[in-house]
Amino acid sequence: MFSTVAVVGAGTMGQGIAQLLVEAGLTVRLYDHAPQALDRAMAAVTRRLQRRLDAGAQPATAPGALLAAGAMTQLADAELAIEAVPEDLGLKQAVLAELEDHLAASAVLASNTSCLDIDALARATRRPQRVLGLHFFNPPPLMPLIEVVPATATDQTVIAAVHAFAQSLGKTPITVANRPGFIVNRLLFAMIAEAVRIIDEGWSCAADVDRALCLGASHPIGPLALADFIGLDVTVDILNSLTIGLGPHYAPAAALRDLVAGGHLGRKSGRGFFPYG
Ligand SMILES: NC(=O)c1ccc[n+]([C@@H]2O[C@H](COP(=O)([O-])OP(=O)(O)OC[C@H]3O[C@@H](n4cnc5c(N)ncnc54)[C@H](O)[C@@H]3O)[C@@H](O)[C@H]2O)c1
Numbered sequence: 001m002f003s004t005v006a007v008v009g010a011g012t013m014g015q016g017i018a019q020l021l022v023e024a025g026l027t028v029r030l031y032d033h034a035p036q037a038l039d040r041a042m043a044a045v046t047r048r049l050q051r052r053l054d055a056g057a058q059p060a061t062a063p064g065a066l067l068a069a070g071a072m073t074q075l076a077d078a079e080l081a082i083e084a085v086p087e088d089l090g091l092k093q094a095v096l097a098e099l100e101d102h103l104a105a106s107a108v109l110a111s112n113t114s115c116l117d118i119d120a121l122a123r124a125t126r127r128p129q130r131v132l133g134l135h136f137f138n139p140p141p142l143m144p145l146i147e148v149v150p151a152t153a154t155d156q157t158v159i160a161a162v163h164a165f166a167q168s169l170g171k172t173p174i175t176v177a178n179r180p181g182f183i184v185n186r187l188l189f190a191m192i193a194e195a196v197r198i199i200d201e202g203w204s205c206a207a208d209v210d211r212a213l214c215l216g217a218s219h220p221i222g223p224l225a226l227a228d229f230i231g232l233d234v235t236v237d238i239l240n241s242l243t244i245g246l247g248p249h250y251a252p253a254a255a256l257r258d259l260v261a262g263g264h265l266g267r268k269s270g271r272g273f274f275p276y277g
Pocket of ligand 1: 013031032033088115137231234
């Protein structure tokens with residue numbers, strides 16, 4: 001089992017994954033290429049961990065350690081690395097290729113990609129048999145599912161080890177075929193794309209679209225509030241990638257592209273389809 005894990009990319013997902021792993025008693029080395037992003041992330045994760053303890057959370061295991069890594073050389077003792085950098089194939093390939101130069105040959109390299117081709121990521125390294133997709137959901141400490149996406153070359157022992165690891169975190173892992181969007185995002189982003197199109201075509205307003213899905217289909221959160229939560233820039237990246245992989249019905253409509261162009265990225269920027277305090 002993995003005891004030291006490198007998390008690469010300290011944004012929305014990297015922070016959540018780091019928190020989850022520290023709460024499970026692991027040593028986490030958190031790396032971001034932007035020093036300010038790393039500082040912000042360290043402060044945010046530390047604050048969240050403390051808030052949970054202050055609220056009387058009784059962890060099953062003693063919390064692990066959260067360590068900031070200012071350079072990839074400081075990730076050398078990680079047995080597993082999880083990359084959570086932006087959804088860009090070339091960027092993720094470059095990050096994985098660089099990572100493997102710093103980690104032991106036995107280390108597993110995992111990508112938190114939402115929809116990119118895991119074979120293309122695995123091929124960027126010299127150890128495709130130790131590369132796979134490990135898709136957490138937002139927020140990682142709370143969401144129970146992890147999609148495990150093997151590349152064609154991924155070793156069965158690596159798949160088994162990652163399943164056991166996910167279960168040790170209290171998650172339910174499912175093995176999913178390496179197809180665009182896997183299961184969850186193929187379905188979820190079809191709905192988000194259509195919800196934005198309804199706004200674009202003037203059929204309804206954002207509040208009513210979300211109300212319709214919450215009250216009419218028992219969804220706990222509407223598709224537009226969910227896009228705000230994911231991050232509208234990340235949502236556009238994922239929709240563009242799904243458009244290439246699955247077809248034009250995933251293309252991000254103008255209402256979404258305009259918000260991103262205006263710097264309105266959802267919760268993280270204070271405004272998206274809805275305003276945030
Ligand atoms: N946001 C979600 O709800 C969600 C859910 C599941 C999966 N994902 C996936 O997780 C990944 C990250 O998404 P996010 O929302 O956390 O993005 P984000 O933009 O919040 O964070 C990305 C982080 O990566 C850092 N980064 C960029 N280039 C880097 C590099 N070369 N080396 C190290 N760090 C680098 C950035 O500084 C930033 O801090 C994407 O692949 C996304 O599709 C996102």
